[in-house]
Amino acid sequence: MSRIVYVNGTYVPEAEAKLSVFDRGLLFADAVYEVTAVIDGKLLDFPGHMARLRRSLAELRLPSPGSDQEILAIHRELLARNALTQGHIYLMVTRGEADRDFVWPKDGTPPSFVLFTQKRDAIETREAVEGLRVITVPDLRWGRRDIKTVQLLYPSLAKMEAKSRGKDDAWMVEDGTVTEGTSNNAYIVTQDGTIVTRALGHDILHGITRAAIMKVAGELALHVEERPFTVAEAQGAREAFITSAGAFVTPVVEIDGTPIGDGRPGPITRRLRAAYLEAALAQAI
The missing domain is CATH 3.30.470.10 (Aminotransferase class 4, branched-chain amino acid transferase, N-terminal domain)
Structure with a gap:
C-alpha cells in the first residue's frame, strides 16, 4: 500500500x-x-x-x-x-x-x-544486539552542525566509505578528537566507568536523545564528562556507543579495526538503552 x-x-x-x-x-x-x-x-x-x-x-x-x-x-x-x-x-x-x-x-x-x-523495527535490530563497527574520517562539514539542516552530503559520503570497507558507520574527527557519527552523537565509557561525550557547541548536533540519555545517566548514578576524546582514547575505552532518534542507544564494538573492550556490547550501554526506552515510552504521546 x-x-x-x-x-x-x-x-x-x-x-x-x-x-x-x-x-x-x-x-x-x-x-x-x-x-x-x-x-x-x-x-x-x-x-x-x-x-x-x-x-x-x-x-x-x-x-x-x-x-x-x-x-x-x-x-x-x-x-x-x-x-x-x-x-x-x-x-x-x-x-x-x-x-x-x-x-x-x-x-x-x-x-x-x-x-x-x-x-522500521527500531528495537530488535542487529546493530543493537551485535554492535556497530565504525571507521574514522576527517570532519569536513560546515561550521554550524548544531543547526539540523538537510546539508547531509558529507555524512552520506562518510557512511558510504564505511560501507565500502565492510563497516557500519563513520565517526568524524576534527583537530585530533571525535566530533560525532554520520547521524548520531558519539560516546565512550572509560575504564573507571565514566561516560565521556563532546560538550554542546557549534561543532555537533544538539541531540534530543543525547539530552534524554544525560538525564537517564544521572538517574542511574552514572558519571558523565562532557569533553572531547581522541580516537586512541576511544580504542582503549571499556565501551563505546552512539545515540540518535533512529538508533536510541546502540553499542560500538570496533573502531578502525580495533575491538572496544571485549568486542561485544557492554553492560553500561545495555543498561542505558533499556533505561532510555523505558523512560521514553513512559512519556511518549
Missing part, C-alpha cells in the same frame, strides 16, 4: 507528492528537518524535537510552518493514515519556492512543509 504523505497542507499518496524544482530546499539545501521515533504508535521525545526545530528555524531565519500543536496533529494524522506502529516520521521545512538566487525570496514567501513516515 502506498504511503500517505503531507505536502503543504495536503495529504496525498506518495506518488503524487510534489515540490517545485525552484524550491530552495532543492537548489540550496535551504531547509531544516527533524526525525521523531515511533514505538507502539506513539511519538518519542516530541517536545524536544519541536524545541530543536524552533531553534533551527530561528538560526536560519526560516518561517514557521505552524504551531507545535498543529504539527503534532499532522504527525498523529500520518500515524493513523499509514497505520504506523514502529518507525519514524520525517519532517522538513524549506524557505519555499522562488527563482534561483542567492538572495532570499521576499518576505511572506510561504515555506514548504513536508512530512512522511518510515516503517
